[in-house]
Amino acid sequence: xxxxxxxxxxxxxxxxxxxxxxxxxxxxxxxxxxxxxxxxxxxxxxxxxxxxxxxxxxxxxxxxxxxxxxxxxxxxxxxxxxxxxxxxxxxxxxxxxxxxxxxxxxxxxxxxxxxxxxxxxxxxxxxxxxxxxxxxxxxxxxxxxxxxxxxxxxxxxxxxxxxxxxxxxxxxxxxxxxxxxxxxxxxxxxxxxxxxxxxxxxxxxxxxxxxxxxxxxxxxxxxxxxxxxxxxxxxxxxxxxxxxxxxxxxxxxxxxxxxxxxxxxxxxxxxxxxxxxxxxxxxxxxxxxxxxxxxxxxxxxxxxxxxxxxxxxxxxxxxxxxxxxxxxxxxxxxxxxxxxxxxxxxxxxxxxxxxxxxxxxxxxxxxx
Numbered sequence: 001x002x003x004x005x006x007x008x009x010x011x012x013x014x015x016x017x018x019x020x021x022x023x024x025x026x027x028x029x030x031x032x033x034x035x036x037x038x039x040x041x042x043x044x045x046x047x048x049x050x051x052x053x054x055x056x057x058x059x060x061x062x063x064x065x066x067x068x069x070x071x072x073x074x075x076x077x078x079x080x081x082x083x084x085x086x087x088x089x090x091x092x093x094x095x096x097x098x099x100x101x102x103x104x105x106x107x108x109x110x111x112x113x114x115x116x117x118x119x120x121x122x123x124x125x126x127x128x129x130x131x132x133x134x135x136x137x138x139x140x141x142x143x144x145x146x147x148x149x150x151x152x153x154x155x156x157x158x159x160x161x162x163x164x165x166x167x168x169x170x171x172x173x174x175x176x177x178x179x180x181x182x183x184x185x186x187x188x189x190x191x192x193x194x195x196x197x198x199x200x201x202x203x204x205x206x207x208x209x210x211x212x213x214x215x216x217x218x219x220x221x222x223x224x225x226x227x228x229x230x231x232x233x234x235x236x237x238x239x240x241x242x243x244x245x246x247x248x249x250x251x252x253x254x255x256x257x258x259x260x261x262x263x264x265x266x267x268x269x270x271x272x273x274x275x276x277x278x279x280x281x282x283x284x285x286x287x288x289x290x291x292x293x294x295x296x297x298x299x300x301x302x303x304x305x306x307x308x309x310x311x312x313x314x315x316x317x318x319x320x321x322x323x324x325x326x327x328x329x330x331x332x333x334x335x336x337x338x339x340x341x342x343x344x345x346x347x348x349x350x351x352x353x354x355x356x357x358x359x360x361x362x363x364x365x366x367x368x
Contacts, residue, residue, distance in 0.1 A: 013129025
C-alpha cells in the first residue's frame with residue numbers, strides 16, 4: 001500500500017462530505033478547536049482523532065457499537081496480555097509496560113481507524129475525503145494491519161501460492177465473514193474477550209457450507225472425519241512461519257524496532273492445543289510464532305519466566321483456503337505421511353517442553 005501524500009491525509013471533500021450525515025455536524029463538535037476564531041486560532045486544542053479512548057463523540061448516534069468497545073480486542077489488546085501473562089509476564093513490570101507501549105500498543109484501533117481513516121500504525125490519513133464508510137476498504141484497513149500473514153495469504157501475495165478461494169472466485173472481503181458485531185466486540189453485555197480463539201468458534205465454514213458433515217453431505221471424507229479435524233487440515237496450504245523475534249530501541253534513531261531470525265513456509269498438522277466444546281478437533285494446522293525466552297531482554301531480565309507454559313507452535317486458521325489441496329488428492333497424503341505432521345524431530349530441542357501437548361507421536365494409519 002503506497003503511503004499517502006501529506007495533503008491527501010487531511011483533504012476533506014467539500015463537495016460530497018457536507019451532504020452526508022456526519023457532514024451535518026459542526027467540525028468542532030468532534031474535533032474541538034475554535035469554530036469562528038479565524039485561521040490562527042481554529043486549531044486551538046484540536047482533537048485529531050476524536051474516536052480514540054471510549055469514543056464518547058460516537059456514542060450519541062452509535063450507542064450499541066460504543067458499548068461494545070470494552071469487549072473489542074482491537075481496542076483492549078487483551079489478546080496480547082493473555083498470552084504474555086500465560087508465559088509469566090508481569091503486566092505491572094515497568095520494563096514490560098515500556099515494551100508494550102513501544103511495540104504492541106501501536107496496533108490499537110479506534111472507530112475512526114476503520115470507518116474514516118487508515119489505521120495510525122500504517123501512516124493514517126483519510127480514506128475518502130472524510131466521508132465515512134460502513135464497509136471499510138479491505139486493503140487500506142484490515143490487511144493494512146493484518147498483512148504479513150492473513151493479508152498475504154488471502155490475497156495470494158506469497159510467491160507460488162494462490163490466494164484464498166473465497167477471494168479468487170467470489171471476491172469476498174474480510175467483512176463478508178467477520179461481521180460488524182464480531183469486529184465491534186460481540187453483543188452488548190457479553191464478557192470481554194480475552195483472546196481471539198476463546199469462546200465460540202466463528203465464523204465457521206458451516207455457516208455458509210451448511211451440508212458439511214451432515215447426512216446429506218455427498219463427500220465421504222467430511223462424514224468420516226467429522227469433528228476430528230478442523231476444515232483447514234484438508235483445505236489449507238503452505239503458510240508462513242517465523243522464529244525468534246527480538247525487540248529493542250535503536251540507539252541511533254531512538255525508534256522501536258524488531259528483528260526475526262528466520263521465516264519459512266510450511267504446512268504442519270498437530271494436536272489441538274485449544275480443544276473445547278467450541279473447538280473439538282483432534283488435529284489442526286499449527287503455525288510457529290516468533291517468540292523465544294529472550295524476546296524482550298532489551299527491557300529486562302527473565303521477563304517471560306514461565307515461557308514453556310505456552311506453545312511456540314500455535315493453533316492457527318490460515319486464510320488460504322483451497323477446494324483442492326495435496327491433502328484432498330489422496331488419503332495417503334495425510335495418513336502414514338510423517339512429512340505434514342509436527343513430530344518431535346521437527347521441533348527445536350529447547351522448545352520440546354513448550355510444545356509437548358501438540359506434538360504428534362503416532363502418525364495416523366490408513367483405514368484399509
